[in-house]
Amino acid sequence: MNRLGILAVLNKSVLLVLLSLILVACEQQAPKEGIEVSDAWVRKMPPGVSNTAAFMTIKNHTGQAVTLTDVSMEQAGHVMMHESKVVDGMAKMEHLDAVVINDEVIFEPGAKHIMVMGLDMSDNAKSYNIRLHFDNQPSLDVTAQVRDANQ
Ligand SMILES: [Cu+2]
Structure with missing residues (x-):
């Protein structure tokens, strides 16, 4: 050659x-598409306490605003969206009918959270399924890991 x-x-x-x-x-x-959920977890509560909260980060890659209209969890009695606020030095929880997600919404301790009532955690489940319902997107199932709050 x-x-x-x-x-x-x-x-x-x-x-x-x-x-x-x-x-x-x-x-x-x-590019990521659709709705992306990360870091989903449920706070582990001591035996006998059946109310807890779930947290997660929801990212919206759809290019248009998406509204989270409801959250459900088969094992829980009642699930709703709340926002913790301090009003006149008092910690309060406000009920949220819906949460609009433009780019990203973070549910975290001390702020927006998913209030979970009547959940029996005595089975020591490692995770729970949480279903997110949107106005203009199909429902989304999320696996939330059970974690200690101070972990
Ligand atoms: Cu709450």
């Missing part, structure tokens, strides 16, 4: 390597 031939072969393989690198990069940066 002459020098030009070797250069041509080299160019081809360099091109192939570059192409596959670009493909890999594209795959990693593929």
Whole structure:
């Protein structure tokens, strides 16, 4: 093979390597779609206490506002959306009928949370299924890990 031939072969393989690198990069940066839920957890309560709260981060990649209209949990008596607030130095919980998610909503201790009433945790379940209901999106099932609050 002459020098030009070797250069041509080299160019081809360099091109192939570059192409596959670009493909890999594209795959990693593929835009996320739909509703993405992360870090979902339920606070572990001491025996005999059946009211607790669940927390999670909900990201909206749909490109339009999505409204979370209801939250349900098969094992719980009643589930609702609350927001903790301090009014005149008193900690209060406000009921939320719906939560609009533009880009992201975080349910976390001391702020918006999913109030769970009448949940028997004596079976020491490691996780619970929580179903999110939206106005303009299909319902979404989320696995929430049971965690100690101070963990
Ligand atoms: Cu609450």
